[in-house]
Amino acid sequence: MTCKDCKKEIGYEAHKNSVDTLGVELCKRHHQLVTKVVADNKTPVEAVQLFYALKEVGISPMLEWWDGHKSVDIAISRVKLNIEIDTDYQLITHEQAIRDLEEAMYSFKNGFTTIRVPHIVIKYYLADTVKNIQGIIEGLKANIKVV
Numbered sequence: 001m002t003c004k005d006c007k008k009e010i011g012y013e014a015h016k017n018s019v020d021t022l023g024v025e026l027c028k029r030h031h032q033l034v035t036k037v038v039a040d041n042k043t044p045v046e047a048v049q050l051f052y053a054l055k056e057v058g059i060s061p062m063l064e065w066w067d068g069h070k071s072v073d074i075a076i077s078r079v080k081l082n083i084e085i086d087t088d089y090q091l092i093t094h095e096q097a098i099r100d101l102e103e104a105m106y107s108f109k110n111g112f113t114t115i116r117v118p119h120i121v122i123k124y125y126l127a128d129t130v131k132n133i134q135g136i137i138e139g140l141k142a143n144i145k146v147v
């Protein structure tokens with residue numbers, strides 16, 4: 001068992017702790033670091049899982065990246081892609097909906113693309129989610145080349 005972040009060998013206890021709370025295998029140090037980020041930003045655990053799944057396929061994501069207006073769950077700066085994980089669809093209010101639209105407007109103005117990924121998709125279709133994001137990144141790269 002190795003840490004998904006630093007590839008260090010991890011023991012049973014650290015492994016169990018990390019998988020139970022975040023759903024990702026991390027060493028004690030990285031578990032603490034990520035737990036702090038999650039607590040500070042109310043990051044959904046699915047964002048952490050997607051973050052490490054993207055890392056594994058060679059993408060360089062950033063967890064909780066500050067874009068000047070708000071903290072983005074996951075950002076891929078090379079192609080200016082922001083990924084927000086949506087957790088509670090039933091509870092969306094009109095205030096939240098207009099805020100989402102405003103945020104989308106700000107990111108487009110800054111040349112960023114924002115996609116919203118429902119947390120259940122990460123839970124049940126992590127590999128497919130990663131594949132689709134890889135496709136989006138390729139598309140964005142192609143567009144950057146044209147400009």
Ligand SMILES: [Zn+2]
Binds near residue numbers: 004006026027029
């Ligand atoms: Zn580690």
